[in-house]
Amino acid sequence: MKILVAISKAPDTTSKISFTDGDTKFNEAGVQFIVNPYDEWYALVRALELKEANGGSVTTITVGGADADPIIRKALAIGADNAVRVDATPSDAYFVASQISEYAKDKEYDLVMTGKETIDYNGSQVGGLVAGMLDLPYLPNISKLDVAGTTATAEREIQGGEEVLETQLPLVLSASKGMAEQRIPNMRGIMAARAKKLEVIPAASGEALTEIIDYSLPPAKSAVKLIDPENAADLIELLHSEAKVI
Amino acid sequence: MSVLVLAGTAENKVLKSAFEAVSYGAKIASDAGTDLHVIAFGGASSEDLMGLGTYGANAIFVEKSINNTQPFQMANAMTEIAGKVGATIIVVSYDETGKAVAPIVSAKMKAGLVAGVVDFADVSNGVIVKKSVFSGKAFARVKFNSEVAIIGLTPNSVGAKEMAGSPEVKDANTTMGDARITLKETKKEDLGGQVPLPEAELVVSAGRGLKGPENWGMIEELASILGATTACSRPVSDLDWRPHHEHVGQTGLAIRPNLYIAIGISGAIQHLAGVNASKVIVVINTDPEAPFFKAADYGIVGDAFEVVPKLIEAAKAFKANN
Ligand SMILES: Cc1cc2nc3c(=O)[nH]c(=O)nc-3n(C[C@H](O)[C@H](O)[C@H](O)COP(=O)(O)OP(=O)(O)OC[C@H]3O[C@@H](n4cnc5c(N)ncnc54)[C@H](O)[C@@H]3O)c2cc1C
Ligand SMILES: Nc1ncnc2c1ncn2[C@@H]1O[C@H](COP(=O)(O)O)[C@@H](O)[C@H]1O
Numbered sequence: 001m002k003i004l005v006a007i008s009k010a011p012d013t014t015s016k017i018s019f020t021d022g023d024t025k026f027n028e029a030g031v032q033f034i035v036n037p038y039d040e041w042y043a044l045v046r047a048l049e050l051k052e053a054n055g056g057s058v059t060t061i062t063v064g065g066a067d068a069d070p071i072i073r074k075a076l077a078i079g080a081d082n083a084v085r086v087d088a089t090p091s092d093a094y095f096v097a098s099q100i101s102e103y104a105k106d107k108e109y110d111l112v113m114t115g116k117e118t119i120d121y122n123g124s125q126v127g128g129l130v131a132g133m134l135d136l137p138y139l140p141n142i143s144k145l146d147v148a149g150t151t152a153t154a155e156r157e158i159q160g161g162e163e164v165l166e167t168q169l170p171l172v173l174s175a176s177k178g179m180a181e182q183r184i185p186n187m188r189g190i191m192a193a194r195a196k197k198l199e200v201i202p203a204a205s206g207e208a209l210t211e212i213i214d215y216s217l218p219p220a221k222s223a224v225k226l227i228d229p230e231n232a233a234d235l236i237e238l239l240h241s242e243a244k245v246i
Numbered sequence: 247m248s249v250l251v252l253a254g255t256a257e258n259k260v261l262k263s264a265f266e267a268v269s270y271g272a273k274i275a276s277d278a279g280t281d282l283h284v285i286a287f288g289g290a291s292s293e294d295l296m297g298l299g300t301y302g303a304n305a306i307f308v309e310k311s312i313n314n315t316q317p318f319q320m321a322n323a324m325t326e327i328a329g330k331v332g333a334t335i336i337v338v339s340y341d342e343t344g345k346a347v348a349p350i351v352s353a354k355m356k357a358g359l360v361a362g363v364v365d366f367a368d369v370s371n372g373v374i375v376k377k378s379v380f381s382g383k384a385f386a387r388v389k390f391n392s393e394v395a396i397i398g399l400t401p402n403s404v405g406a407k408e409m410a411g412s413p414e415v416k417d418a419n420t421t422m423g424d425a426r427i428t429l430k431e432t433k434k435e436d437l438g439g440q441v442p443l444p445e446a447e448l449v450v451s452a453g454r455g456l457k458g459p460e461n462w463g464m465i466e467e468l469a470s471i472l473g474a475t476t477a478c479s480r481p482v483s484d485l486d487w488r489p490h491h492e493h494v495g496q497t498g499l500a501i502r503p504n505l506y507i508a509i510g511i512s513g514a515i516q517h518l519a520g521v522n523a524s525k526v527i528v529v530i531n532t533d534p535e536a537p538f539f540k541a542a543d544y545g546i547v548g549d550a551f552e553v554v555p556k557l558i559e560a561a562k563a564f565k566a567n568n
Contacts, residue, residue: 011380013381013496013515013516013519017380017383019384037497092358093349093359094352094353094356094358094359097349097353119380119381120380121379122361122362122377122378122379122380123362124361125349125359125361125398126349127349128317128345128347128350128352128353129350129352129353129359130353131318131350131353132351132352132354133353137427138317138318138346139427140345140346141342141346153430156342157342158256158314159256159442159444160256160434161432161433161434161435161491162433162435163315163431163432163433164431164432164433165315165427165428165429165430166428166430167427177497177498178490207391209352209356209357209390209392210358210389210390211388211389211391212386212387212388213387213389214386214387215385215386215387216385216386216387217383217384218384218385221543222543224529224539224540224543224544226545226546227544227545227546228546229546229548229553232546232548232553232556232557232560233556233557233559233560233563234560235560236557236560236561236564237564238544239526239544240564243505243526243543245525245526246448246472246505
């Protein structure tokens with residue numbers, strides 16, 4: 001099986017979020033960057049499991065600058081065979097998806113996997129865009145994936161339950177929680193990653209269809225109103241008469 | 247120029263989020279002085295669909311033979327109808343179905359898509375929307391540079407407002423293309439009669455502070471008296487104390503109820519990411535330093551095993567009088 005996994009760089013979930021340049025840029029000072037959790041824990045690890053079971057290869061692709069190389073090295077340390085970085089600023093999801101599709105279109109991947117969303121931009125769209133651009137079946141938000149021959153069986157969480165879906169390879173899917181267990185790279189993996197190939201390619205033509213004007217933080221929450229545990233019952237009355245939610 | 251709204255359905259019923267999406271589209275159409283069209287898939291009854299008229303829907307196109315498991319067919323049909331009615335703005339509720347379909351429509355029409363939109367669009371000069379970023383920790387204003395703009399609206403962000411429409415249900419009659427995905431099985435969670443979490447207005451949630459699954463009786467009782475849905479933190483579902491569909495947070499469901507009561511949950515940033523858009527947050531925790539209190543509107547520093555029984559009594563008394 002030939003698998004392509006889209007890997008993106010995201011600020012660690014505990015990062016303090018602030019902006020610079022008149023609130024038009026994310027302030028990266030002091031921020032630790034990680035592999036977007038859905039890409040790493042779920043998409044990449046399941047891709048590696050499928051390769052281990054069926055043979056084949058796992059390539060990662062990232063659209064970004066050289067600042068993304070450390071997280072790409074981590075993906076290689078976890079076990080990807082080789083990596084590609086499209087050297088361009090990931091300006092919007094359409095642009096990113098155009099680059100991934102352009103790279104993948106003539107390489108006959110059986111599976112193209114993305115995370116269900118990035119934890120910074122929260123788009124949940126690159127997977128579907130790539131499927132649309134490559135005209136391949138799309139399995140969104142998948143929590144379990146099995147492949148037998150050319151048939152893929154997948155579980156998807158829907159409101160109030162789960163669906164079991166079946167389709168034929170090649171396909172595109174986005175991975176959510178449940179698909180695999182996180183793998184911690186070991187020393188051998190980290191050493192091996194240094195020797196693996198990280199190919200940097202120029203961006204294909206493509207355009208962004210949306211543009212961020214500026215950012216803002218939510219208004220500061222007013223201080224919590226504390227209720228004495230002895231008078232816990234008062235809470236119900238406050239929720240009714242003051243907060244008006246019950 | 248016109249506005250096209252996808253009205254989500256599931257199990258032959260129009261979803262609550264569909265009324266909100268239609269109402270959102272109706273506001274844009276009236277701000278921009280254009281027409282509003284609606285498209286729906288699956289077997290919802292005409293009466294049910296006509297209900298969208300109360301929120302401003304006029305022409306409602308229905309493609310009965312396509313269901314939510316076929317994002318490509320839905321996207322094909324939407325692209326075709328969008329072309330037919332000359333839609334320049336498409337509104338989709340960004341729930342499981344919206345996330346599956348809208349990106350494919352975006353690719354097919356080369357239309358920009360902004361997902362996670364939480365406020366009304368500014369259509370006075372181009373289209374500008376406000377979306378949530380960094381898992382709810384900030385917002386971004388985003389401008390569309392494409393001819394057609396697709397707005398992925400976060401459910402429960404603006405609510406549905408009534409506006410008179412004169413709905414007419416029509417057969418969409420599109421060339422939908424092949425079904426490439428087969429639905430093998432649907433597994434239903436037993437929600438015990440509760441409103442599903444994404445639609446719930448009141449939520450009672452509990453975390454590891456409750457010590458074990460045997461202690462959830464009081465959580466369920468409080469929820470049931472208030473008419474609320476139960477939720478939990480991630481470790482609680484990982485430990486199988488509670489079913490996975492109750493898990494809220496960054497890796498679970500993101501919800502925006504009117505009331506979120508968090509009992510024995512510390513308020514880690516990844517948990518807050520899924521609940522910080524709730525209108526009113528109540529925190530009950532033994533530890534006055536628990537980070538959740540910073541995000542709370544009301545707090546009780548106390549032991550859940552003493553506080554919750556008192557709340558149950560108070561809620562019973564309140565319900566008896568209201
Ligand atoms: C990438 C990533 C993603 C994650 N995604 C999620 C997610 O989606 N959702 C999520 O919830 N977590 C998520 N987590 C985990 C998160 O960081 C926390 O570990 C988790 O939310 C803690 O759950 P908790 O508050 O139930 O437990 P704890 O942190 O153990 O907190 C228990 C709380 O209960 C209080 N307590 C104890 N006894 C009592 C009592 N008798 N009465 C009242 N209070 C009491 C304690 O003071 C404490 O504050 C994620 C973590 C990572 C790294
Ligand atoms: N710059 C990028 N490079 C490679 N893959 C990306 C990039 N941005 C997003 N992706 C992939 O697309 C998924 C969904 O991203 P998004 O649509 O932005 O929420 C991510 O989980 C990644 O797998």
